[in-house]
Amino acid sequence: MAGDSVVVRSAGLEAGQLRPEAVEVMSELGLDISAQRSKSVEDLAGEHFDVVVTTCDEAKEACPLFPGAFDTLHWGIADPPAVAGDEETRLEAFREARDELWAHVADLSRDLERTQFVSSRKR
Numbered sequence: 001m002a003g004d005s006v007v008v009r010s011a012g013l014e015a016g017q018l019r020p021e022a023v024e025v026m027s028e029l030g031l032d033i034s035a036q037r038s039k040s041v042e043d044l045a046g047e048h049f050d051v052v053v054t055t056c057d058e059a060k061e062a063c064p065l066f067p068g069a070f071d072t073l074h075w076g077i078a079d080p081p082a083v084a085g086d087e088e089t090r091l092e093a094f095r096e097a098r099d100e101l102w103a104h105v106a107d108l109s110r111d112l113e114r115t116q117f118v119s120s121r122k123r
Helices: 020-027 057-062 087-122
Strands: 051-054 071-074
Touching: 020 087, 051 087
Parallel strands: 051 071
Antiparallel strands: none
16 A cells, blocks of 8 residues: 555464465455465564554553554454354454454555655655
8 A cells, every 4th residue: 555665564473374264355355365474573573663553452462562663553453363153254354354454554554655755855
């Protein structure tokens, strides 16, 4: 959404498996994430981040600090793998999480673009 000006990394508190439901609901948007792998925040140790986003309350409390981060945001999004039920119920939970994330990322992208624009005009 933000083009080449933003680099995104994603990780959980622990590495797990790439959920087939996530692959399916992202493919509904024409996005192929099947080659992605699950990573833990430990895999990102030593990297610099301008913005750190947590998406569940457990991560908000347990996420390590990322020194130098300009901002830390929390988006409380229900954890779709925690939803029990049949396949369609689980897929719907993944769709809801996907759509919430999409809206938050779109807002953040606009904010970053506006901030970058303002910063570049002050030079």
